[in-house]
Amino acid sequence: MTTGENGGAAVPARLRELPSRLLGQASTHAQRLVTEALGRADAHKWHYAALVALEESGPASQAALSDRTGIHRSDLVAVINELAARELVERAPDPGDRRRNVITLTPLGRRRLRRLEQLLDAAQGELLTPLSAAEREQLTRLLGRIVEHHAHGGPAMGSDGQ
Amino acid sequence: MTTGENGGAAVPARLRELPSRLLGQASTHAQRLVTEALGRADAHKWHYAALVALEESGPASQAALSDRTGIHRSDLVAVINELAARELVERAPDPGDRRRNVITLTPLGRRRLRRLEQLLDAAQGELLTPLSAAEREQLTRLLGRIVEHHAHGGPAMGSDGQ
DNA sequence: TGACTAACGTTAGTGCCACAAACGAAACTA
DNA sequence: TAGTTTCGTTTGTGGCACTAACGTTAGTCA
Numbered sequence: 001m002t003t004g005e006n007g008g009a010a011v012p013a014r015l016r017e018l019p020s021r022l023l024g025q026a027s028t029h030a031q032r033l034v035t036e037a038l039g040r041a042d043a044h045k046w047h048y049a050a051l052v053a054l055e056e057s058g059p060a061s062q063a064a065l066s067d068r069t070g071i072h073r074s075d076l077v078a079v080i081n082e083l084a085a086r087e088l089v090e091r092a093p094d095p096g097d098r099r100r101n102v103i104t105l106t107p108l109g110r111r112r113l114r115r116l117e118q119l120l121d122a123a124q125g126e127l128l129t130p131l132s133a134a135e136r137e138q139l140t141r142l143l144g145r146i147v148e149h150h151a152h153g154g155p156a157m158g159s160d161g162q
Numbered sequence: 163m164t165t166g167e168n169g170g171a172a173v174p175a176r177l178r179e180l181p182s183r184l185l186g187q188a189s190t191h192a193q194r195l196v197t198e199a200l201g202r203a204d205a206h207k208w209h210y211a212a213l214v215a216l217e218e219s220g221p222a223s224q225a226a227l228s229d230r231t232g233i234h235r236s237d238l239v240a241v242i243n244e245l246a247a248r249e250l251v252e253r254a255p256d257p258g259d260r261r262r263n264v265i266t267l268t269p270l271g272r273r274r275l276r277r278l279e280q281l282l283d284a285a286q287g288e289l290l291t292p293l294s295a296a297e298r299e300q301l302t303r304l305l306g307r308i309v310e311h312h313a314h315g316g317p318a319m320g321s322d323g324q
Numbered sequence: 325t326g327a328c329t330a331a332c333g334t335t336a337g338t339g340c341c342a343c344a345a346a347c348g349a350a351a352c353t354a
Numbered sequence: 355t356a357g358t359t360t361c362g363t364t365t366g367t368g369g370c371a372c373t374a375a376c377g378t379t380a381g382t383c384a
Contacts, residue, residue, distance in 0.1 A: 011230055018286070025313075030182035068172055075341085076362090098351085124181050124182060140184060148292075193370095224334095225332065259380070261378065262331090
């Protein structure tokens with residue numbers, strides 16, 4: 001074997017069953033899977049979030065996009081830069097409020113979004129392989145309740161990945 | 163309100179229900195809670211993992227500890243340093259194999275572990291507040307299956323937190 | 325016995341991510 | 355008009371998972 005002196009891993013049950021630890025490990029695997037999947041298409045998790053928000057709610061300022069995606073203002077700048085460089089999005093000054101930029105989804109961006117959705121769905125499938133459809137939905141609901149509960153107030157609405 | 167121009171957050175459902183994203187956000191909250199809780203006692207998530215492994219399986223080499231805790235070899239060095247500085251653990255060369263160090267839990271370390279367990283339990287409780295006992299157990303089982311499934315083979319066994 | 329291979333602990337460094345701080349410009353507000 | 359707030363932006367920080375490399379020590383086996 002590669003490491004220790006005994007047989008299997010022998011991770012203590014107190015560690016194995018610790019919810020926060022399980023969340024961390026599952027999240028690590030999840031982020032790796034989606035990063036790899038989207039990376040093959042030269043995309044990033046945040047790209048998908050921004051494109052989805054734009055398709056869902058139409059053109060928006062960067063501040064509004066930050067709200068809808070959870071991407072931090074200071075990180076969103078680079079994301080829009082990259083999307084604009086790929087012509088998936090257009091950044092134009094807002095004539096009605098010259099502090100703002102209006103970000104608009106291009107037709108190319110919409111087609112791109114379709115592709116990213118496929119890649120992302122595949123990654124979710126791979127992530128949730130060991131779970132049945134009912135279990136997947138249950139997991140999603142349980143996680144959703146936790147996230148929603150802690151989202152109110154805390155400094156973190158997290159620009160977490162996909 | 164603090165940001166955008168419309169009412170609530172209005173996060174698209176496609177983002178809100180994405181399992182990998184939910185995992186990431188839940189994990190972020192979880193890590194923050196346990197880091198804060200343990201931080202109040204001048205401790206770190208990894209400290210707990212190492213102490214638990216030592217109590218569970220007795221004295222061990224750093225390599226064995228790395229296996230049992232999931233903490234990377236290169237990070238474990240600093241963890242043992244800190245635990246040894248607090249006299250919660252003793253690091254001694256292994257007479258039978260001079261490449262190895264034998265890490266031993268001290269009585270003080272064992273008492274410390276009791277305290278950290280309390281803090282950690284409280285943090286888990288806070289994290290899982292919106293869930294019933296049955297739901298907590300279900301979440302743990304579902305996450306455990308995912309983690310176990312992806313743990314076999316991948317480069318990541320993750321030195322994830324608690 | 326000696327050469328090779330592998331495991332050990334350790335150091336240093338990488339890339340990603342969530343986030344804070346501060347700034348000029350523009351817009352509201354009193 | 356003065357003061358405050360929002361906007362986009364730049365810069366920096368701390369934590370985490372992980373890789374690479376190195377000297378030391380142990381096994382392997384020609």
